[in-house]
Amino acid sequence: MAARPIATVGRKIFLVATEESGDRLGASLMKVLRQRLGDAVHFEGVGGRAMAREGLESRFPIEELSIIGLAAVVKQLPKIWRLIRETAAAVTEAAPDVLVIIDSPDFTHRVARRVRASDPRIPIVDYVSPSVWAWRPGRARAMVSYVDHVLALLPFEPEAYRRLRGPPCSYVGHPLTEQLASLRPGADEAKRRDTPPPLLLVLPGSRRGEIRHHMAVFGQALGRLRDAGTAFELILPTMPHLEATIAEALEQWPLQPKIVVGEQDKRAAFRIARAALAKSGTVTLELALAGVPMVAAYRTGAAEAWILRRAIKVSSVILANLVIGENVVPEFLQEDCTPEKLAHALREVLGDSVSRRKQVEAFAKIDRIMSTGKQPPSVRAADIVLATMQKARRSG
Template sequence: MQNRKLKIGIVVGEVSGDTLGAKLIRRFREQGIDAEFEGIGGPQMIAEGFKSYYPMDILSVMGIVEVLKDIKKLFAVRDGLVATWTEHPVDVFIGIDAPDFNLRLSKSLKQKNLPIKTVQYVSPSVWAWRQGRVHGIKASIDLVLCLFPFEKVFFKKWDVPAAFVGHPLASQLPLKNPIVEAKQELGLVTDQKHIALLPGSRRGEIERLGPLVLDAAQIISQQHPEYTFLIPAINDARKQQIESLLAQYPESLKSKVKLMENTDTESKIGRQVMNASDIVALASGTATLEAMLLHRPMVTFYKLNWLTYHVVKFLIKIQYYSLPNIIAGKKVIEELIQRDATPERLATEICKLIDIEAAKIQSMQHLTMHKQLLSSNSEDPVEAILNILQ
C-alpha cells in the first residue's frame, strides 16, 4: 500500500476538527508516507496542502431544529462527495468529529460497495446518549480512533474495531503553564485580572449565548470592577457579530470588554485567551477540555433550541455534560444547562472562583486529570489507519 501515493479523504466541520486534521496530515508526512488529501477542511488543513471541495463552515450546524433548516444543503454536500469518490475513489475516508454528517457519509460510501476503508476520528458520544447508534457505526465504520481510554473500552463491548490514540492536546499542552507568560503573549497587563468569556465559535451559538455572557459580565463588573473581560473571535464575521451585540450595552461595560481577534491560520485565539485568563466561562464543548488542560478554573454553560433540548434530555445516558466532569466521573466544574444558564447564575458561579482557594482546588484537579491522560498507553493514529488498509 505504501509503494504508491495514498489518496485520503477527510471531512471536518469545525475548528477543533481542522486542528486534528492538520496534525494528522503532518503525521503522515513525518513518517514518510506519500499521500494526498482531499474533502472538506479548514484553513489549517488547507495550509498543509489539503484540497477542500466545500467550505468547512457548511457543516457547522448544531441541534435538531437547526439541522432541519439546512438539511437539503447538507444532503447535497454528502451526495457531491459520494459522487466525487465514486468516480475517483480515495483509499480511506476519515471523518473527523461531525458524526451526524460523517457517519451518514461513511454509510453512503459502504452502500456503493466502493473499495474505501472508513475511519471515524473522535468517537461519537454513543457512550453518553443514543447508544443504539453503535450498531450503525459497526456496520459502516472500519475503525474508530478514540481520544479517551474509556471510549475504547465501550467499543470493545460492542465488538467495534477501535484504537485509543490519545488526545493530542494532552501531550501538546505543558504541565507547567504560567499565566504571566500567557498574558504577555497577548500583550495584556500582567497584573490585571481577566475573565475569559467564550460563547462558542459558531454564529448560532453566539446568537444564543452572547447575550448570556455579556449580561453576566455586566453583573460581575458592578461587584468586581477590577476585572476585565476577554472574548475571542475566530474570524472577522464572528468579531462583527460580537461587536454588534456589545453595541447594545452601556459604555461602562464596553470599556471593560476586550475583543481578541484571531491572527493566524491555527485559529488558536480561544486557547490563548483562556490561557491568559484567571477564570474561564465557556460554552460546553471541546473547549472545556482545553481549559482543563490549561489548568484554568472554569464554569461551563449551554442552551439549545427548546425543542432540541427536550428531545435530547430523554436520550442522555450520563450524569454530566462537560468533558472534565465525564473524565473525572464526578462534578469538578459547574455546569449551567438550559434553564440554569441565566446571567445571574453564571455571574454567581464565576464570582465563586474569584475566591483564590476555590480556584486553586479546581486547578489542581485539572492537573491531576491531565497527568492521567498522559499516563495511559496510546496508539499511533497513522499506524492504526495503515493497518486497516493492509
C-alpha cells in the same frame, strides 16, 4: 525525527472533514501519512484551509455546511443530502485504499454508510468518536456495520465502545495535549493570575448561534457580579469572522471587555486568566489543561433543548468533568443558566473558595489521565490508518 517513508506502491487516501476542528486533525494526519508513505500517497476528499495546505483539493467548500440550529438545518436539508450523495459517489468512484471520516457524524457517517453499501471492500476509519457515551448509545452497535476502527480523542471512549459492543476503538490522544506550552503560564504570567484585579475570561461560543444564545445572559451575569462589589478585568477572545457579531451583542452589555482576536492572543489570555465563564464544549477541556477554573453554561433553542433532555445519558455535559471523572466544574444549563446563578458561581471561582480549590486539584491530574506516552496523537492515528489499510489489502 521524522520517520523514514515506507517503500510502497501508490496509496490513495480519501478524507472527509467538514468543520475547522476536523480540518486541523485531517491536516496533521495527512502530514504524518506523507512522512510514512512519501510521494507514493495521493489524497482526495473534503476539507478546509489546513488540509488544502497539505495538498488536498476539496470537493466543495466546507463553509457550505456551517449550519447551527434545527430550523437552519431543516431549510438546508436538500443541499446537505445532495452533498452527502455526491461525496459518497466520489469515494466509490475513487476506490481509495482507505476512507477516513473526521468528526461531523451527521454528515460523515451518512457518507460512510453509503460507501459501505456501494463497495464493502473500502476500509473506513472514523477519526473522532461521536458522543455515543452521552446520547444515542445505539449508534455504537450500528457503527459495526460500516466503521472498521474508531480513533478516540478522549481516554474513556474505548471502554465505552467495548461496553456498547461497537467497532474496535483506540485512544490516540487529543490534539490539545500537543499544545500545552501555549496554554500554560510562565513565571510572570502565573504571578498575574494571582494579582488583583483578577482577569476573567468570557467564552460565549465559536458559532453565531451559540453567541446569540449566550451573550445576553453572560452580560447580565457580569453586570450583577460587578454591582455586587467584585472587582475584575474582562477579556473576551474571539475569531476574526465573529468579531462583528460579538461587537453587536456587546452594545447591550453593562460593561465592556477587552476583545482579543485570533488563536495566539486567546492562548495568551488563557495563560494569565484567574477564571473563566465558558459555553460548554471543547473549550472547557482547553481551560482545564491550562489550569483555569471556570463556570460552564449552555443555552440552546427550545426544540433542541427538548431533544437533548430526553437523549443525554451522562451525569455532566462538561467535557472537562467527563475526562477527569468528577463533576468539579459547575454547570448551568438551559433554565439554570440565569444571571443570578452565574454571578454567584463566578464570585466563588474568582475567590479562594472550596469550589476553586477542587477544580485546581482536579486539573492537576489531567496530564496523567490524557497521556499518550511519547507518541503525539497524529502519529498514533496515522499508525492505525496504515494498519487498517494493510489489513484490508491482506484480506482482499
